[in-house]
Amino acid sequence: MTSNILRKLFRRSWLLAVLGIWIILSLNGCNPSQYKTQAAQVEQLVIAAASDPKTFNYALIQESPNISAFTYESLATENGVTKEVEPALAKSWNISEDKLRITFTLRDGLKWSDGEPLTVDDVIFSFNQIYLNPRIPSYYQDGLRIGKSRKFLKVRKLDSNQVEFTLPEPFSPFLRTVAAGTAILPEHVLRKAVETQRGDGQPEFLSTWGTDTDPKKIIVNGPYTIESYSPSQRVVFRRNPYYWRKDAQGKQQPYIERIVWQIVENADTALMQFRSGGLDLLEIGPGSFQLLKREEKRGKFNIDNAGPDSGTSFMVFNLNKGRRNGKPLVDPIKSRWFNNVAFRQAVAYAIDRQTMINNILRGLGETQNSPISVPSPYFFSTKEGLKSYDYNPEKAKQLLLGAGFKYDSKGQLLDSDGNRVRFSMLVSSGGRPTVTPRIQQDLKKIGITMDLQFLDFGVIGEKISNTLDWDSWYGAITGGVEPANGYNIWAVDGNFHVFNQKPQSKKDRIEGWETSDWEKKIDDLYIEAAREFDEAKRKAIYVETQRLAQEYLPFIYLFNPLALAAVRDNLENVKYTSIFPAPGNYVWNIYEMKVRD
Numbered sequence: 001m002t003s004n005i006l007r008k009l010f011r012r013s014w015l016l017a018v019l020g021i022w023i024i025l026s027l028n029g030c031n032p033s034q035y036k037t038q039a040a041q042v043e044q045l046v047i048a049a050a051s052d053p054k055t056f057n058y059a060l061i062q063e064s065p066n067i068s069a070f071t072y073e074s075l076a077t078e079n080g081v082t083k084e085v086e087p088a089l090a091k092s093w094n095i096s097e098d099k100l101r102i103t104f105t106l107r108d109g110l111k112w113s114d115g116e117p118l119t120v121d122d123v124i125f126s127f128n129q130i131y132l133n134p135r136i137p138s139y140y141q142d143g144l145r146i147g148k149s150r151k152f153l154k155v156r157k158l159d160s161n162q163v164e165f166t167l168p169e170p171f172s173p174f175l176r177t178v179a180a181g182t183a184i185l186p187e188h189v190l191r192k193a194v195e196t197q198r199g200d201g202q203p204e205f206l207s208t209w210g211t212d213t214d215p216k217k218i219i220v221n222g223p224y225t226i227e228s229y230s231p232s233q234r235v236v237f238r239r240n241p242y243y244w245r246k247d248a249q250g251k252q253q254p255y256i257e258r259i260v261w262q263i264v265e266n267a268d269t270a271l272m273q274f275r276s277g278g279l280d281l282l283e284i285g286p287g288s289f290q291l292l293k294r295e296e297k298r299g300k301f302n303i304d305n306a307g308p309d310s311g312t313s314f315m316v317f318n319l320n321k322g323r324r325n326g327k328p329l330v331d332p333i334k335s336r337w338f339n340n341v342a343f344r345q346a347v348a349y350a351i352d353r354q355t356m357i358n359n360i361l362r363g364l365g366e367t368q369n370s371p372i373s374v375p376s377p378y379f380f381s382t383k384e385g386l387k388s389y390d391y392n393p394e395k396a397k398q399l400l401l402g403a404g405f406k407y408d409s410k411g412q413l414l415d416s417d418g419n420r421v422r423f424s425m426l427v428s429s430g431g432r433p434t435v436t437p438r439i440q441q442d443l444k445k446i447g448i449t450m451d452l453q454f455l456d457f458g459v460i461g462e463k464i465s466n467t468l469d470w471d472s473w474y475g476a477i478t479g480g481v482e483p484a485n486g487y488n489i490w491a492v493d494g495n496f497h498v499f500n501q502k503p504q505s506k507k508d509r510i511e512g513w514e515t516s517d518w519e520k521k522i523d524d525l526y527i528e529a530a531r532e533f534d535e536a537k538r539k540a541i542y543v544e545t546q547r548l549a550q551e552y553l554p555f556i557y558l559f560n561p562l563a564l565a566a567v568r569d570n571l572e573n574v575k576y577t578s579i580f581p582a583p584g585n586y587v588w589n590i591y592e593m594k595v596r597d
Contacts, residue, residue, distance in 0.1 A: 072183035080577035099170035125187035308560035322510035348389035373479030413447030
């Protein structure tokens with residue numbers, strides 16, 4: 001799950017799956033099928049969780065998956081199918097003509113899971129006393145800094161059912177990133193914890209609602225409450241009787257009485273439990289797809305395909321020309337190679353991405369060419385004109401020769417000064433061992449030697465964020481619908497502008513750090529897009545960012561696996577999507593899912 005290092009690196013919701021580490025499922029504790037038998041009289045859904053929850057306090061959650069998909073809601077929500085922002089706790093909203101004020105009107109009769117009224121005061125409390133509180137290090141706080149100015153928004157009560165958000169500048173992603181991305185918390189239960197200091201002077205809130213708390217004391221506004229928690233075994237959720245949603249016939253939602261979130265830590269065990277009937281839903285990868293596909297009819301399940309995953313995988317060169325204490329961060333010889341656009345393009349042409357998809361993903365994936373997620377409405381495809389780098393080693397060689405490189409008698413690539421082209425790549429020791437050796441083999445075919453440097457996750461995080469002394473890196477980033485969530489990647493002073501990272505603290509200053517015109521242009525375009533409210537114009541702006549990214553290749557994108565899930569035949573209204581992190585990708589509409597007898 002997310003380390004302290006990554007918390008500093010990835011402050012907005014888009015990030016947190018770096019280094020190609022993919023969540024693995026396994027089981028600790030008893031077989032869930034036994035639990036299902038014991039509670040067969042109760043309509044329930046049993047799914048797998050990658051690990052134990054770290055906290056029940058929404059504001060302090062930093063890991064994924066987590067309990068929030070079941071327990072909390074925001075003023076608005078994002079539809080996993082249409083990708084539109086829809087009303088949730090707020091029944092409507094109005095945006096002022098100058099785009100600086102957004103007024104939300106709450107639904108009538110909202111209640112917390114303990115029956116207490118949910119009011120505008122809870123909204124004010126959640127933002128002003130928790131998310132904007134400098135003494136509470138909430139992951140969500142950075143997302144409340146708006147636009148280029150990075151100033152915080154302001155929140156005030158208008159009347160008993162209306163709340164107004166005032167922005168320092170127009171910010172079109174607000175509905176998606178703030179209104180639909182920040183849950184409302186109960187003032188009547190948490191205010192005392194916010195205002196009371198612990199012995200160390202910190203707010204008591206920081207140690208409130210840990211996983212050792214009696215689940216019945218966790219007050220929520222989502223479709224489910226936490227009924228019980230057995231460490232290393234399961235979390236059981238029970239239907240919230242005060243949840244606000246009703247169907248078209250006026251029937252209370254959600255329909256399913258209980259959700260069992262079985263703690264599973266091993267992919268093979270999770271697969272075994274699904275095949276034996278112990279799990280009702282299971283996200284799967286290429287390794288288990290063929291086996292399960294053959295068993296669909298007999299096992300009474302089907303495999304849903306939500307299309308390409310919303311993340312990106314890539315290799316990236318360190319383009320930083322800075323020096324620290326007079327010493328270059330990157331060897332000047334290598335830096336000249338890396339900062340040569342033709343060199344980066346040649347490397348892109350040399351990588352056989354389709355063979356990776358065929359061999360590693362067993363054909364269950366697509367090549368990735370854009371920094372924006374494929375499921376996003378702002379995605380610009382190669383069919384629409386985005387430049388791509390299909391495997392072409394001869395073209396790669398031509399680009400290198402045209403850029404002044406040459407080959408020796410052994411076929412090794414040399415630069416114009418006769419230096420052999422050789423560099424290292426950072427690879428997580430917990431990442432995919434099959435991808436980077438393939439890149440290594442492909443680059444060898446055009447005379448480049450790439451040494452794989454397998455390091456601990458934390459060590460790599462330190463290099464790419466602080467010491468900045470690395471050549472290239474293989475990593476991955478989660479994505480989503482809204483490109484603005486990735487602004488810290490493209491802002492020239494962003495805290496994850498990894499290919500040309502500026503130190504994040506004054507004490508780590510470097511000399512000679514510089515940015516290119518295309519970097520600044522992409523930064524400016526992201527700001528422009530965040531100020532634009534016309535969707536067609538916003539897409540046109542983001543199209544230009546994708547064109548620039550593919551032309552200058554700060555990231556060489558590789559592939560996207562398909563998002564796949566095995567779903568029991570007796571489940572209805574499962575709308576599997578790839579735009580949310582687990583478990584939201586298949587429970588984002590949990591309130592309307594049903595279990596047939």
